[in-house]
Amino acid sequence: MPSPNRPTGERRPRALVIDHAWRRLGAGLKTLSGPDGAPLTRTVKLIVLPLIVRPTLRPELAADFLGPAEAARLDALVQESRTRLEATAQWFTLLKKARRALGVVAGNPQDLYFQRCFELATEHGAPPADADAVARVVVKEMADAIGGRTVEALKDCLADTDRYARLDAELAAAWKRRQPVADAAAAVALAAEVLEACGAPEPDSSAYARMVEAGHGVLFGRALREPTSGVWGREELPAHLGLTTGPVPSRPQVGRGASTATLPAPLDRTLFERLFVVLQSSARREELPTVTELVGREVGRSCAPLGLHDESLRVTVVLGGRLAAGLDPLGSGNSSAGSTVAHRAVNSRWQREASVLRARRMTVSAHPDRDGGALEALAQDLRTPWVAYMRRLWVRLHGRDVHGAPLGDLASAWALLDGVARSVMMDHRARVRSALRALSATAGEAIERRSA
Template sequence: MSAPLKLSPSAPAAESAEGRRPRALVIAEAWRELGPGVAALSNGSGRPLARTLKLILDPLVIRPVQNPGLAGGTLTSDAAAELHDRIRAAGGDLTAAAAWFLELKAARRRLRITDGNPQEKYFQRCFELARTSGPPAADADAVAAEVVTEIAEASGDSLLAQVRELLRDETAATRLGQELGDAWARRPGSGPAPAAASASTETVTAALDACPTGDGSTHLSLLVDGSAGSAAGARFADDGAAQQLGLTRHPLPPAPRLGETASKRDLPLPFDRSIFERLFAALSGGARVDLGIDAEELIAAEIVRSTSAWQLGEEDSRVAMLLGAEASTALDAGRAAQPTAAHRLLAARWHREAYVRRALRLPEGTSGVPASVVDDIRTVRRGYLRRLWVRLHGRELREQPLDPRDVWDLLDGVLRSVVMDQRQRLKTMMVRGADEREATEAA
């Protein structure tokens, strides 16, 4: 049996020491005391939903950043009592938030809004309403309709609804499908890139060495002006190049479908997504309302973007993908040489994670890290590049230009996001395991 997994050198052991209690159990007990009034925020077993914990309890009630003693997987008796008291003290606000959530869901149905997860979109706003207005009153219908409409407009739901409606129209879909087929038929063939557009290895190296300090603007401008990102993306016409980077499951990226449905839980790899899935992934989380473009123009622009190098429309985005593809080689297991500051900093961030060191050091199957996470660790470069592409694609759709001074924040932020997601997955698995052990012992 492998040793207990640790998220960091200072993280508490998974097994509860004498006198300590699992945090999840303390939360569940305090939650049950709030009664049926919080049912809309609870799961079938009467515990708070995962999104209730993520969006309301942790950031707005418990506040573990300001109260680090309440953040661990297990708590001292004093910390457990404090956590219990915090949740009980917020009981009135939580009950009112649950009532507001029912009001907002009803307004959502009346307005026929279907995009996005209502818990993700409304939970924090419901708690805000509870704190500022108390429980729903006589004007609850009007308030809920106003809030739901505001959130829908701010998140791009109305534009997505127009896109979906257009793609479901048989005549429009036929016309757009023809545009898509023609655009892909006109794509430039494979072959060597022009010498003037070839990426300079020296310039790429200089840019990656300078960008962490904010001094890489000159090198980045040279890469953009020389179409270095486009030249690098042209190699995707070769068998397996995009597949090796984790951007498609196919030896060659296929022509996309138009599509008309999408699910955040089951999105394909970036180059395998339909036109609608690309727009859904980028806009459902918060599109600007002043894009100045209608649904048909948006689809037409995405069709053109899908035929471009890296399937991105702007050269600065393509250069960012080129830099990310090069810098992320530092994440490969066993890579010794780190030629630039960007390589070294990404490698340091990745390999200082305790769970990464453990998974890479021990033979597969004996690391103590769940198999799904081990696989993500060993192929992290692919996951990194997928997330980088998604962020760049979203910036383009929201018309957010990429300032050269922000390139390092983007490259580093993507890896930080990957690490945080993996930490959360591990934490969830460990807490669930502690709950299951306690339930078994109690039985």
């Protein structure tokens, strides 16, 4: 019997079913949609899946690919939610207005308010006459719940000269206490066995459990402290797969600032940069420790193997590395590392992407890229897919580590590994579309100039 997580002639990707159902809802959802009318990624992640589809209660809708009956059921659920979603969009507009009026700047409004707006829509429907007052109360309550767990509070914490010096000394001491370098061969070998079990409706977690119990994540993290090659069966791939830009990670610094646009590789980030990402992206910020506690815990975590405390999360880095080493979006067939069930599932999905097909043609074309390099840069990303994959995977695992959310079985680990692959693919698709739109606009301007 074919797996529900694999495509067939009858099954359709769940993401595509959601996209089509959303577009049929019509106007009134602008604040929850992207420029092309598709639901925002956060809309799907925070509203559609957990609050409308509810796959934990409807396991038949939890698979990546749905049969005709399941696809029809999901479509019906989205259509039935039209009125509530329209009210959600209206409430979100009001909460953003109240946020500006109150001078609240911390956090991403979508992360903070999407689910709360859906609750308000469920309770009140469309915003009533006193909705402005309700919105102000909600924004204040949520700001109070965050309780200083903000980037501004982090800056204030590290602005103290004595605390800064003490943290720097603690980092130096923790770095010196690291254990000796270990051999990662066993961890990488067992990772292939684990990835072979992925994709089944109920994957066997025994090999995954053995990796966690044997501390293979720790062993692999310790192995990265010396330059190594050939770990993944490909000499040209560094063992760290882009988690650091140097041959090996260096001792973390405290830091005083961060910018989303210029964040370094994960294992090269300062204490400030690591926590900056957590505070910027966390949808459950009220569940975090205070900023002072966060900083204290991050000292030990940043010096731990792979920059993580929990062993199940470190093992997932190893699995992700084994998966990333065999990613082959362009279908070159050059990698012998991509031979497991997990690799075949991810690679086949990527190789069907129209943007990937365009990039594949570019790599074999005798003509240079005439667009100033934009599409060539995107094609290069597909030649080195492990960099974006490992960077995004580590960030998600770090967030789970800070929140104390381990991955208890292989099904959970695979859901995250596969989800990261989908996220990277969708991000690449969006960047290709953006580049093509820019090229089209440039070409149109050139035609207009020639016609003038």
